[in-house]
Amino acid sequence: MWLWSKGLGRLVLPMDFSKAEVEIEEDRLVFKGWVIAPKIYWDYWLSLEEKDVLDAMALMADHNVIRHLARTGGLRFLALLVRRSLVFGLAYLRAELGKSFRSREGER
Amino acid sequence: MRYWSKGLARRSFLNIDWSEEATEISVEDGQALLASVVPIQRVRGELPPEGAHVIVAGDTQPPIVWRYISILATGDFENIVKLATGPGMVKFLTANPRGRRLFLRLGGFLAVFSVKYVGTWLRVKFRRVDRSGEQVPQTAEEVSLASEAPRSVVSDAPESSVPDGPGSGAIDPQGNEPR
Numbered sequence: 210m211w212l213w214s215k216g217l218g219r220l221v222l223p224m225d226f227s228k229a230e231v232e233i234e235e236d237r238l239v240f241k242g243w244v245i246a247p248k249i250y251w252d253y254w255l256s257l258e259e260k261d262v263l264d265a266m267a268l269m270a271d272h273n274v275i276r277h278l279a280r281t282g283g284l285r286f287l288a289l290l291v292r293r294s295l296v297f298g299l300a301y302l303r304a305e306l307g308k309s310f311r312s313r314e315g316e317r
Numbered sequence: 318m319r320y321w322s323k324g325l326a327r328r329s330f331l332n333i334d335w336s337e338e339a340t341e342i343s344v345e346d347g348q349a350l351l352a353s354v355v356p357i358q359r360v361r362g363e364l365p366p367e368g369a370h371v372i373v374a375g376d377t378q379p380p381i382v383w384r385y386i387s388i389l390a391t392g393d394f395e396n397i398v399k400l401a402t403g404p405g406m407v408k409f410l411t412a413n414p415r416g417r418r419l420f421l422r423l424g425g426f427l428a429v430f431s432v433k434y435v436g437t438w439l440r441v442k443f444r445r446v447d448r449s450g451e452q453v454p455q456t457a458e459e460v461s462l463a464s465e466a467p468r469s470v471v472s473d474a475p476e477s478s479v480p481d482g483p484g485s486g487a488i489d490p491q492g493n494e495p496r
Contacts, residue, residue: 210387210388210389210390210393211347211351211363211364211365211387211388212385212386212387212388213351213354213355213385213386213387214331214377214383214384214385214386215383215384215385216325216328216381216383217324218355219355219356219359219360219361220324220360220361220362221351221355221360221361221362221363221364222322222324222362223362223363225396226393226396226397226400227392227396227399229396229400231400231403231404231405231406232405233405233408233409233412236412236413238405238406238409240400244322244324246361246362246363247361247362248361249324249361249362251322251323251324252322252323253320253321253322253323254319254320254321254322255318255319255320256318256319256320256321256330257318257319259413259415259419260336261318261335262401262419262423263419263422264318264334264335264336264337264340265335265397265401266422266423266426266430267335267336267337268335268340268342268373269394269397269430270426270429270430270433271342272433272437273342273343273344273371274342274344274371274394275430275433275434275437276344276437276441277344277369277371277391278391278394278434279434279437279438279441280441281369281391282391282394282395283438284438286391286394286395286434287431287434287435287438289395289398289399290398290427290430290431290434291431293398293399293402294402294424294427296402297401297402297403297406297407298424300404300407301407301410301411301420304407304408304410304411305411305417308411
């Protein structure tokens with residue numbers, strides 16, 4: 210992703226999410242990484258709360274975005290999405306079951 | 318969403334709202350769009366390759382209100398999907414008291430998104446194939462996309478909004494060199 214804002218002047222920041230680290234801080238999801246450009250080596254963080262996750266989903270569901278992804282990503286993108294979603298769903302269910310199992314053990 | 322980088326120096330963070338009301342989403346030539354706000358010869362940093370990208374533009378929310386443009390390529394969406402379905406997200410949902418609700422919403426979104434995606438992909442694919450079964454180069458819409466002039470969403474940024482020197486309200490890149 211490339212980011213420009215008024216405060217950056219003539220600097221355009223390239224951001225590579227593939228190298229971002231994910232952390233949880235209170236009720237926020239935090240991505241941490243580095244912006245690397247000529248003479249620039251800045252650390253950055255992005256902090257999302259529940260609403261931001263929902264907004265990001267709405268952004269992806271925009272018809273302009275879907276059409277662009279369908280054109281450029283084709284079935285490869287869909288395959289990635291489905292595969293990752295299934296693994297994610299199973300991992301979440303496993304974590305939830307583990308949590309309730311541990312809490313029951315604690316009650317005993 | 319809160320964003321902070323070393324370049325913001327003593328400023329706390331930028332508050333970027335990705336809600337529908339606060340965001341302008343379009344598909345344009347990312348490089349041409351940047352050229353409309355920063356003279357391309359003067360840009361510092363890496364430019365996106367020429368061609369269509371997803372553009373998310375808007376104004377950051379108080380305390381710092383700045384125009385911003387983010388340019389996303391398909392690879393960025395793949396990385397977002399990987400992050401959103403990674404172990405970090407699982408931890409976030411299990412730690413969040415409303416995690417189950419959010420998980421269900423995510424699941425619903427993924428199902429609806431996949432159906433919409435397949436529908437759109439089929440439309441795009443079959444529109445490209447003519448009756449003889451041969452590939453049509455590109456639709457007129459796609460050809461015009463790359464040469465399309467940037468939307469007015471960013472054209473309201475005045476020349477003076479690209480300050481270089483310190484004290485102009487912008488980050489002084491020289492003052493924030495690598496550690």
